[in-house]
Amino acid sequence: MTPNSEIAFTKNESDRADSFSEIWDVELNKVFADVADYYDRANTVASLGMLGIWLKKFVATIDVQPGNKVLDVCAGTNVMGITMLKKEPNLDVQAMDRSPDMQRVGAERATKRGFTIKSDIGDVHQLPYPDDHFDVVTLQYASRHLRILQVCKEIHRVLKPGGHFYHCDMLRPQNPIVEKAYYAYLYFCLRFTSWLFSSNKAALNCQDYFIEALKVFYSAEELSDLMRTAGFTTVEHKRVVGGMAAFHKAAKAK
Numbered sequence: 001m002t003p004n005s006e007i008a009f010t011k012n013e014s015d016r017a018d019s020f021s022e023i024w025d026v027e028l029n030k031v032f033a034d035v036a037d038y039y040d041r042a043n044t045v046a047s048l049g050m051l052g053i054w055l056k057k058f059v060a061t062i063d064v065q066p067g068n069k070v071l072d073v074c075a076g077t078n079v080m081g082i083t084m085l086k087k088e089p090n091l092d093v094q095a096m097d098r099s100p101d102m103q104r105v106g107a108e109r110a111t112k113r114g115f116t117i118k119s120d121i122g123d124v125h126q127l128p129y130p131d132d133h134f135d136v137v138t139l140q141y142a143s144r145h146l147r148i149l150q151v152c153k154e155i156h157r158v159l160k161p162g163g164h165f166y167h168c169d170m171l172r173p174q175n176p177i178v179e180k181a182y183y184a185y186l187y188f189c190l191r192f193t194s195w196l197f198s199s200n201k202a203a204l205n206c207q208d209y210f211i212e213a214l215k216v217f218y219s220a221e222e223l224s225d226l227m228r229t230a231g232f233t234t235v236e237h238k239r240v241v242g243g244m245a246a247f248h249k250a251a252k253a254k
């Protein structure tokens, strides 16, 4: 990385925070409190059932060994933790999320399937864990709501040397035609699911935000560069669904 990249990312992150900090710090908690009980069903409807398929593909890329300590950042309803435990039941899984409602639903889902997932409620910009602690950290579908450079630096800090960070999210497509079609589809989905599940005022007010935040978020390549800037040595990504989403795998040096 050139020193300019760190400067460029710091500037971009500061611009994103200037645009969205009120929503990130106040409104999103109200949105996730409202959607917690129908979050998983709404995702299935909005993705026409594809989300479960992408989840399996993403988790298939994650190398977990028996006894590994795993942290799922912005864990929501514990979708990631549960899917990893199905793959390898002998894991020590820690979830962290700011929404008690999402984690309440997550705990119910884990218990129903016979799994234990530890939960910490808090803001992931400061992770309450020691340095060099986890073998694996995961983050799915939350990055555009975060000061992501800061969170990646925190994830790098809490990973053991040789540990891996796995990331999956919708990203800004680089092809302008795909990008336009994608935003139109999201616009429709957000309105349809809000109507179907009778979303509250906070969720209705944030409908445009979910697309605006994506427009100024990173492409798959830019996110790889940002992870290198945060300290990761080897970063690989695989674009999926025409670049509308990607799986990233980033290693902390041994």
Ligand SMILES: C[S@@+](CC[C@H](N)C(=O)[O-])C[C@H]1O[C@@H](n2cnc3c(N)ncnc32)[C@H](O)[C@@H]1O
Residues within 6 Å of the ligand: 028, 032, 073, 074, 075, 076, 077, 078, 079, 080, 096, 097, 098, 099, 102, 122, 123, 124, 125, 139, 140, 141, 142, 145, 146
């Ligand atoms: C779209 S959900 C994704 C949940 C889960 N990772 C998944 O794949 O289904 C985003 C989650 O990020 C959480 N979140 C957003 N900003 C956060 C922050 N600053 N600290 C902790 N959690 C946050 C929300 O509470 C919500 O549960």
